Amino acid sequence: MAVDTMRWTGKTLELLDQRALPQKIEYLSCRTAADTARAIREMVVRGAPAIGCAAAFGIALESRRPGDLEAAFELLAHSRPTAVNLFWALERMRQALARGGASSLENEALAIYRDDLAVNRAIGAHGAELVPDRARIMTHCNAGALATAGHGTALGVVRSARDMGKSVSVVANETRPYLQGARLTAWEMVQERIPVTLVTDSMAGFLMSRGEVDLLIVGADRIAANGDVANKIGTYTLAVLAQRHGLPFYVAAPLSTFDPNIAQGDSIPIEERAADEVTGYRGSRWAPDGVAVRNPAFDITPAELVTGLITEVGVLRTPSRGGVAALLSRSRSGA
Amino acid sequence: MAVDTMRWTGKTLELLDQRALPQKIEYLSCRTAADTARAIREMVVRGAPAIGCAAAFGIALESRRPGDLEAAFELLAHSRPTAVNLFWALERMRQALARGGASSLENEALAIYRDDLAVNRAIGAHGAELVPDRARIMTHCNAGALATAGHGTALGVVRSARDMGKSVSVVANETRPYLQGARLTAWEMVQERIPVTLVTDSMAGFLMSRGEVDLLIVGADRIAANGDVANKIGTYTLAVLAQRHGLPFYVAAPLSTFDPNIAQGDSIPIEERAADEVTGYRGSRWAPDGVAVRNPAFDITPAELVTGLITEVGVLRTPSRGGVAALLSRSRSGA
Numbered sequence: 002m003a004v005d006t007m008r009w010t011g012k013t014l015e016l017l018d019q020r021a022l023p024q025k026i027e028y029l030s031c032r033t034a035a036d037t038a039r040a041i042r043e044m045v046v047r048g049a050p051a052i053g054c055a056a057a058f059g060i061a062l063e064s065r066r067p068g069d070l071e072a073a074f075e076l077l078a079h080s081r082p083t084a085v086n087l088f089w090a091l092e093r094m095r096q097a098l099a100r101g102g103a104s105s106l107e108n109e110a111l112a113i114y115r116d117d118l119a120v121n122r123a124i125g126a127h128g129a130e131l132v133p134d135r136a137r138i139m140t141h142c143n144a145g146a147l148a149t150a151g152h153g154t155a156l157g158v159v160r161s162a163r164d165m166g167k168s169v170s171v172v173a174n175e176t177r178p179y180l181q182g183a184r185l186t187a188w189e190m191v192q193e194r195i196p197v198t199l200v201t202d203s204m205a206g207f208l209m210s211r212g213e214v215d216l217l218i219v220g221a222d223r224i225a226a227n228g229d230v231a232n233k234i235g236t237y238t239l240a241v242l243a244q245r246h247g248l249p250f251y252v253a254a255p256l257s258t259f260d261p262n263i264a265q266g267d268s269i270p271i272e273e274r275a276a277d278e279v280t281g282y283r284g285s286r287w288a289p290d291g292v293a294v295r296n297p298a299f300d301i302t303p304a305e306l307v308t309g310l311i312t313e314v315g316v317l318r319t320p321s322r323g324g325v326a327a328l329l330s331r332s333r334s335g336a
Numbered sequence: 337m338a339v340d341t342m343r344w345t346g347k348t349l350e351l352l353d354q355r356a357l358p359q360k361i362e363y364l365s366c367r368t369a370a371d372t373a374r375a376i377r378e379m380v381v382r383g384a385p386a387i388g389c390a391a392a393f394g395i396a397l398e399s400r401r402p403g404d405l406e407a408a409f410e411l412l413a414h415s416r417p418t419a420v421n422l423f424w425a426l427e428r429m430r431q432a433l434a435r436g437g438a439s440s441l442e443n444e445a446l447a448i449y450r451d452d453l454a455v456n457r458a459i460g461a462h463g464a465e466l467v468p469d470r471a472r473i474m475t476h477c478n479a480g481a482l483a484t485a486g487h488g489t490a491l492g493v494v495r496s497a498r499d500m501g502k503s504v505s506v507v508a509n510e511t512r513p514y515l516q517g518a519r520l521t522a523w524e525m526v527q528e529r530i531p532v533t534l535v536t537d538s539m540a541g542f543l544m545s546r547g548e549v550d551l552l553i554v555g556a557d558r559i560a561a562n563g564d565v566a567n568k569i570g571t572y573t574l575a576v577l578a579q580r581h582g583l584p585f586y587v588a589a590p591l592s593t594f595d596p597n598i599a600q601g602d603s604i605p606i607e608e609r610a611a612d613e614v615t616g617y618r619g620s621r622w623a624p625d626g627v628a629v630r631n632p633a634f635d636i637t638p639a640e641l642v643t644g645l646i647t648e649v650g651v652l653r654t655p656s657r658g659g660v661a662a663l664l665s666r667s668r669s670g671a
Contacts (some may be wrong), residue, residue, distance in 0.1 A: 175614070177538055190627075199614055203512055206572045207636075234536070237542060279510070279534055279536055282620075294535070295533055
């Protein structure tokens with residue numbers, strides 16, 4: 002993309018303000034870990050891999066300042082609960098600190114950022130093999146360049162398939178309440194000149210029933226040791242519909258999204274966000290006073306509904322506890 | 337409800353403008369069939385039974401004016417394509433015209449309106465028997481008093497269950513793109529002091545997976561001879577999810593919603609509405625330029641996913657072609 006999700010200036014972290022997209026392209030400047038934690042919490046930056054990168058830069062910012070680096074780790078760790086890449090990136094920064102001291106933290110953050118870009122390109126290459134020519138690919142939320150250091154996970158697969166010469170088109174579910182599909186995925190695809198059709202989340206089943214979708218690819222915020230997937234609210238419903246219609250349902254995610262310490266999906270913490278995201282949108286309210294609200298930001302898709310997990314080390318078909326363990330050991334062995 | 341969906345003054349049809357709810361309670365005055373057809377097309381009034389009542393009053397308005405009554409029938413018949421109650425009501429008005437002449441049309445429209453209220457109370461009474469005490473009932477769109485002459489179909493069941501002394505609560509899906517759940521169902525339930533929780537359409541599956549829903553009740557816009565149900569977009573998805581979670585999925589509708597001339601659901605015409613309903617809401621646009629849009633207003637739920645059809649003559653469990661035919665013959669025989 003012509004627009005970067007984040008930029009490191011050496012003194013500040015410049016975050017593309019995703020709340021304002023696609024109407025405005027604005028960067029928000031973070032000078033401290035607290036600035037960065039607030040930007041993550043308020044969804045200036047979102048998407049599991051991008052959150053991880055931003056948090057690493059947040060630590061790098063704090064490493065030049067007087068004060069308590071431990072407090073910065075704590076603050077960032079409490080910015081959002083579900084995406085495990087946040088904790089993975091902070092752990093990598095802790096290890097760098099232990100190994101090389103505070104002066105090594107900027108380089109480690111830059112390495113996390115560059116690694117993520119390379120990982121996304123590898124995910125794209127593996128995933129593109131699964132995409133038939135002329136595929137109509139449904140996706141949910143935004144697992145694109147905007148959710149990562151660049152290229153994207155689910156949309157990285159779409160980009161790589163297109164770059165291989167395949168003709169592909171995308172059906173983007175709008176993804177209420179925060180409209181990442183309507184605002185971010187649609188915008189990325191329009192910029193790439195990849196044909197994209199926007200629908201409300203409630204229309205996905207209708208399109209599948211009419212034979213207008215060939216496969217689904219989504220991202221992930223955390224994947225449990227048994228292959229259960231936490232991802233943006235609505236993902237589970239799509240997986241159930243895909244199963245009914247015999248459509249492949251792929252999850253594209255880096256190994257940093259796997260959490261071997263969580264046995265299964267129902268143990269993954271699900272963030273519940275503010276009611277005003279559901280009662281309206283951005284200051285405009287359409288629901289009446291007196292209504293209660295639920296606003297879980299993620300749901301759990303059981304591994305049995307996942308056709309394959311697309312990672313940077315390859316595709317794990319019909320995910321299982323053993324398969325996930327083998328996948329992660331390939332990573333640790335440097336395969 | 338304290339607020340009427342429509343009022344007949346003898347000279348005008350006053351329609352509660354449902355586009356402005358719940359923020360404003362305003363009536364739009366119709367003096368002609370053309371006024372009424374426009375109000376139906378633009379969703380001032382919506383909901384299959386309410387559309388039928390409004391169309392009947394539209395003919396009654398035109399019967400006092402000089403000019404072509406046949407053109408008025410045509411105009412109203414082309415206002416919206418999916419809800420069969422529209423055509424049912426116009427046919428009843430045609431029969432009254434043939435039988436009693438133009439002077440009989442006002443009384444026939446009033447009879448259609450009063451019948452609908454009685455029918456909804458009967459639906460409520462039959463349906464309420466199916467609702468356990470302390471049931472958490474999920475519904476979609478608005479099949480309430482606002483969608484009918486009063487009381488409602490799906491929400492009529494909720495009201496009747498409450499009136500029987502059962503403690504019930506409602507989960508309202510917001511129902512993008514037009515937000516009938518967030519604006520209309522939530523408002524009706526708040527007015528009735530029935531506890532209501534608003535969620536986005538994408539959250540329904542999550543709530544079912546967590547055991548937070550006991551049964552589902554929706555309305556219908558047209559029911560085919562085999563029991564397939566056309567209803568607001570997103571209904572099919574809820575039925576698939578309900579099946580997966582072993583939850584009862586009921587459809588509450590008057591016999592005027594059945595179309596014995598349509599063999600099965602895939603022959604029901606599905607209205608495709610304007611793109612700007614999906615790219616934003618009410619003049620506020622959030623999707624980027626250059627995106628294509630699909631906007632089917634309804635989908636088809638196959639009869640196999642329907643636990644029971646709740647009508648004014650009783651509940652048809654596990655709907656089938658034979659069962660629907662028997663149900664309709666009970667109506668014709670005056671049972």
